[in-house]
Amino acid sequence: MSVNDLASALENADLIFDRRTLEREIARMAVTIRNDYAGSRPVYLTIMHGGMPFASQLAMELGERGLDLEFDYLHATRYRGATTGADLVWKHRPATQLRGRRVLLADDILDEGHTLNGIREWCREQGAAEVRIAALAVKAHGRCVEGLHADYVGVEVPDRYVFGYGMDFHEQGRNLPAIYALK
Template structure:
């Protein structure tokens, strides 16, 4: 499986260290506002990041999951489909949306809008990766692990054709694998 990786972009150690830093910052920020966020993770890609991040959030949080899709193969199609909605109401709650990567921004913008329409008090976003060169809508994450160049990455939850999610790092996929 590792033979499809051109190079490691973000190591497992870097991910753990940055998750710790983000968890502390998130804890401090929410303590200042006296809010306890409902942590909402977007399936499937954000699960490894969620699992690492929540170890470092020093608050009594609850979390829930949404499964939304906007990709076919390697391309974002811009049409958001909700495959699994939240199990709880978000009315009046502060939401911390956990994402694996902010790419075009379409999914994030639509999910944020959806949560606000459902009555969320506010929505903040924490993303493991940010790829600003691919952005097509105006949206930014409140907390970002790593800004990366416009390369096709897999690992730590990110996939190609549902493969490579279990790599413990973020790696650049060899082009011959997906072209």
């Protein structure tokens, strides 16, 4: 088997949060978000690819609670290799005008936050009145970009390689209905 084989990874991983727990935490988040956005229609930006499973579930929970959203998405990445630097590389920018709007970013995980911080700053540069972050998972460590935090958090995961529910293991396993951590 390959070192990057998903089946091998699952054999060498701990189940951190099952689907039922994640769905319960997403529903809990939705109540707070709905209350915070009452009377407004935020721009709901899904961060691709990892944010898609979480953002979809959260959007349905918000709709069930009566909060309408204006949907759009973005796809940005940051390469950390010495030859490419640490610049944000955009694969798709939202088409929705952000000027004067309340923006809610939905992503799978807040780890160190370099990419998410770059996205937040770009939204502010576009004139967003407010930018908040909803993250399914936040990694438990002290290495996050200074001043960056998730406004809405589903679960806290250990400082290990985590995958599932949007997070990948070498571009695999994003659609696993649970969160796992390598041992």
